[in-house]
Amino acid sequence: MLSPRESATRERVSLDGLWRFALDPEGRGRSERWWTDELPGDVEVPVPASFNAVLPGRESHDHIGDVWYQRVVRVPRGWDGERIVLRLDAATHRAVVWVSDTQVAEHEGGYTPFEADISEQVRAGEPVRVTVVVNTELHWDSIPPGFVQELEDGRLLQQYFQDFFNYAGLNRSVWLYVTPRTHVDDVTVATTGIDGDTGTIDYRVAVAGDGGHPVRVVVRDAGGAEVARADGAEGTVRIEGVQPWRPGAGYLYTLEVAVLGADGEVVDVYPQPFGVRTVAVDGTRFLINGEPFYFTGFGKHEDFPVHGRGFDPAAMVHDFHLLRWIGANSFRTSHYPYDEAFLDYADRHGVVVMDETAAVGLNLDTGAGVLNQAGPMETYSDSTIDARTQETHRQAIRELIARDKNHPCVVLWSIANEPDTVSPAARPYFEPLVAETRRLDPTRPVAFANFLKATPDLDVISDLFDVLLLNRYYGWYVQTGDLVAAERLLEGELREWAERGKPIVMTEYGADTQPGLHSMLREPWSEEFQIDLLAMYHRVFDRIDAVVGEHIWNFADFATRAGISRVDGNKKGIFTRDRRPKSSAQALRQRWHGTEEPQPDTTRNVQQDPQQDLQGDVPQGVQQPARQA
Template sequence: MLRPQASETRDLVNLDGIWRFAVDRPEVSEPWSAPLQGSLDVAVPASYNDLFLDPKIRDHVGWVWYQRDVFVPRGWGDRDTVIRFEAATHHGKVYVNDVLVAEHIGGYTPFEADITDHVQPGKPFRLTVGVDNELSIHTIPPGHVHVVDSGQRRQSYHHDFFNYAGLARSVWLTGIPRTRIEDIAVTTGVEGAAGTIKYSVVTTGSAEVRVVLRDETGAEVLNGSGAEGTLRVEEVKLWQPGAAYLYKLEVSLHGDGELVDSYTQSVGVRTIEVTKTEFLINGKPFYFTGFGKHEDTPVRGKGHDNAYLVHDFELMKWIGANSFRTSHYPYAEEVLDYADRHGIVVIGETAAVGFNLGVSGGMSAKNPPPTFSPDTLGDEMQETHAQHLRELIGRDKNHPSVVMWCIANEPASQEDGAYEYFAPLAELTRKLDPSRPITYTAWLLANAKNDQIATLFDVIGINRYFGWYIDNGDLASAEVKLEADIRDWVEKFDKPVMMTEYGADTMAGLHSLNDIPWSEEYQIAYLEMNHRVFDKFPTFVGEQVWNFADFRTTPGVHRVDGNKKGIFTRDRRPKGSAFFLRGRWTATGNVKPSQQ
């Protein structure tokens, strides 16, 4: 499923803007069958929760409805009309006039519907979209709904970020040829000074496939024909961390001597390899520096915002970060396009967060149920998880910035049943994409002695908060524990280890002459302690701080207006730790600090 694109043969209409909006009401049985009643309007793309002042909308559990009128261009009579949603969090239903044309479960990957038979070129139609934010034990991420003393339905979940919902990404109407390019897959390699680009094109109907490879100036480098092939680029210019180079692969279909369809795919030539001790990009050791991030901004929630996108990357460039993880869900594809162009390395992650029923909002629960069992995360969840992997890899497989797949964040990997749950998913991921390594992130109480799934993965990611959740305020003891913990991982497993999360909540502007938790000085001292330990281990391959910026969570006694572990505030002002990290990371580039 190719992302919509305007070309010689394809037309594209953006449907972002102001839509009519309503919260689901029992007395309105079919809200798609007529114009939505009421005075509420909503912005698309945006999460709806923070747009309004009514807490009943912010905390609503269940369906909401979006609606607008759409005009189909008159010139689309000989084309298929397709509507595409970049995301609907978490369950979407799409109606054209009174007809259900699409349904999708999964809040962070795209879906589309061919609506040609339900619309007329030159005529408008009523588009209604239902979005349900409810989480259950069988959804990714999981959760459950309960009724509180006030009689209201409340959503509970085990991940530590706010359950923003709605149409958080763009909506498109496209007019595309009936015989067309359906998908393109690209893998790259390097042979001496030459680069190889292996391509595969899926089409509808019968047509001749032609390809042209162009460099960044637009000059033709190579051409070929056929739905599958390999292009060999002599003196190739590699896609490098911090120095991106993108070729353009122009794919076209021809029939009876005429152009039928065309699509352009960006290509970055690079190689990925993992040894027992190193993570290699283009054959050179790469040391991850950067962040776990969130799609989270004031007012918009998880709504994609191009202004924040540009500014966030500028901040990462300023601080010297070379990478980030898409914690804890696939990000908008615009983010990956931007990473491709700017040479930022990405670990792509599924929405499999909260797979740990012994944790609720970061705090240990008493007598929790087993995480992996027929009644909790069992066969149904495993199949849902597999579908998320198919959709994530299907969408992002061609991005050179994506160098590794993370198939889950902080699962209960120390529990019985974890291996049986994850082994088929690890196998599926490798089958879907043999070109990239895979990882997961181990939570604080899963260690090298009790973890059951590390053998399934190429790189071990660990999330550690010694000095915060454990030994808070006692960095000397925290340092002893952290060093022992990492040594256990390194000595037991012949594979690279990286820190995928480490951080301390910090109130911007709170200062202390002593290492007082929540102060800016403590956050810096905490980071210094961690770095001393990291630098002792040659097989340690990266450090990604939690988090890039403060973000919203559910209310909690351990959260003050959200999670404050950001190096930047939610509105992107630097804390003192930003200048400290800039000093470390700008001096190291892509090389481990202790190995310079």
């Protein structure tokens, strides 16, 4: 699905801001047709934001079911006669949308966009009422899965199998945009090769509306100069003197796609940014532009105080600067697709991304009895994860690739996090999903993040994938505090995986750490223990050539459900939830930048140059930490 971009034939208007809002704990809104009138009450909430983070009190924080958003908007008067589209960048976890009294859209899945042509429901220059009902529930056939449990006293409790809070609502932007009736409907840019100083790309364009219109594409460099062109809705373009997209150097071209009229006039034009780069797996090496790449970085979350999972450009830019400061060259969109603005920024700045679906919690062995106290359950069955879940999962993969296929920063699709892959039923569940991912995009490797119990002798699906992503917690959940035993177990398992002949990225490892807690004995939960545990993992990585990356869990502390093992959230962050560094941040900066920590310059007036410490060197990513014998 194309992002709403402005061009000579297209305009867009943001509908972000304050919307009327109503909780619907009794589920009356649909039967009483709340969309036909002003919502009850006088509550307003910001969009984008997680309502259950913004509104104080348990009623909103723990709400299960429908919530309602409403806003009156005015369609620009210059849009008369054009195709007018209402787009929601996400609604968590499902939504129905009305314009005035007419339903115009319905969508399942909380992290990918959907839209509706509302040309027949609106008039240019006139106001119109937009109402959205968002349902927060997780079910067995949703991604991620869950179920609503009724307690003995009649209260409802949302059960789920993920270790992050179920923030919901309109967490991303809402737009009105306009295109001509005949318009560019889709663009696919697939980088197929770099030969010396020549880049070759294949492209495909879909046109909607009146048939028979010719298509012309023009490639422009970062300065806007034309460097290549071609005619036709499908073809190959050669770029002489190509400037590749590289880790740490995000050079972008623009494919300017034009639909032409009978006399050659431009009917519609859509600008699609892209980068020229190749991705490949060669034995145990992960290659970008034919060069070995070593991942340094984190699993992250869209999570911040007050607005929860709501997109905030200030928080996003701050996080990217922290990634740069610490020397990270990459991150995983754990455990769902992030707002597309993250990928746009990563494209421009050369940050590498593992793009993950929202398929987290497909493992009742880890979730039941630990995260939700619901008792033991079988992961794959007719009453839990089944064919309906698989179909929702398949659609989530389709929508992820449709949205993100043109981003050069995305080098790998991760289609699940920590599923149960010990059960024999995992193979018939995942095998068609892997095939579908490769059918939709044959240019990128496919992977999933492997759970601790799915060791090489027990896992039943890893042979289907191109890269081994491993989540391991030796020294924390296993052999807690005993880093000598943990190091032995970790190295033993990694050497077994290395025999598979595939690249290995450790996508989760770490320890909960309370900021400010110090220990002479370097005990668990102390900042000293976090440093020691990470150093142990890094020693092991440096001894095993098949390891091509390290993503620490987590970039920052994040919100979870309350519990005796989660006091004020998950504390495995290298930064606190409000982005203060723990002691481990400096140790990581030394490792990932490959230099000793610079000594402070006592002659510099810090107040005159407060940003200098955040700059650092841009990590190029093709060098890995020095191997040790």
